[in-house]
Amino acid sequence: MALLVPFDGSELATKALERASTFGDLLDEDVVVLTVIPDDAEYARERNWITQGEPFDPEAIAAGLQRRADDVAPEATFRTERVSSDEPTATATTEVVREIRRVAAEIDASVVFIGSENAGSVIAPQSSVGSPVANDSRYDVYVVRRPEEDVDPDEITDVDSMGD
Numbered sequence: 001m002a003l004l005v006p007f008d009g010s011e012l013a014t015k016a017l018e019r020a021s022t023f024g025d026l027l028d029e030d031v032v033v034l035t036v037i038p039d040d041a042e043y044a045r046e047r048n049w050i051t052q053g054e055p056f057d058p059e060a061i062a063a064g065l066q067r068r069a070d071d072v073a074p075e076a077t078f079r080t081e082r083v084s085s086d087e088p089t090a091t092a093t094t095e096v097v098r099e100i101r102r103v104a105a106e107i108d109a110s111v112v113f114i115g116s117e118n119a120g121s122v123i124a125p126q127s128s129v130g131s132p133v134a135n136d137s138r139y140d141v142y143v144v145r146r147p148e149e150d151v152d153p154d155e156i157t158d159v160d161s162m163g164d
Contacts, residue, residue: 001029002107002109003023003027003030003031003032003109003110003111003113004034004100004104004107004112004139005017005020005031005032005034005076005112005113006096006100006112007033007034007035007065007068007069008065009035009048009049009064009065010047011115012115012116012144012145014147015146015147016115016144017031017033017073017076017113018073019113019142019144020073020113021073021076023111023113024073024075024076029110030076030077031073031075032076032079032103032109033069033073033077033078034099035062035065035078035080036080036081036082036083036095036096036099036100037058037062037082038082038083038084038092038095038096039082039084039086042092043092044056049064049065062080065080066078066080083098083099104138104139105138109138109139110140111139111140111142112140112141112142113141113142114142115147116144116145
């Protein structure tokens with residue numbers, strides 16, 4: 001079992017990685033950082049992975065995100081998956097969600113740590129992976145909605161029941 005953190009380099013994803021790292025230490029579980037990169041330059045621009053006019057280079061994007069993740073949680077395992085956004089009925093976001101769920105099942109994730117302002121909301125933007133990933137009942141979900149608050153490990157009183 002492992003803790004999974006979908007990571008796009010955003011402020012909330014970074015905070016989710018910080019929290020997962022803290023929990024991983026407390027629970028003695030591995031932390032897996034997952035970056036999913038669709039073959040879609042516009043998706044990359046929307047996430048500030050590349051700037052307007054910059055070439056779409058998935059390997060460079062992955063390397064940059066890995067450096068950012070390593071700065072936060074050097075003990076975590078970083079994993080990059082590529083997905084195609086060519087399927088006519090699926091958006092890049094849909095493909096990212098499918099891949100996150102697939103990897104969560106593959107690694108038998110006990111908890112998925114999501115940085116999302118709207119995971120669990122009744123209405124969620126089409127570009128958010130938070131709500132669809134949070135709806136999967138095969139794992140628990142820890143949602144980070146605000147980047148400025150820290151978790152004090154001394155305030156965590158019942159970490160043993162997280163996997164129950």
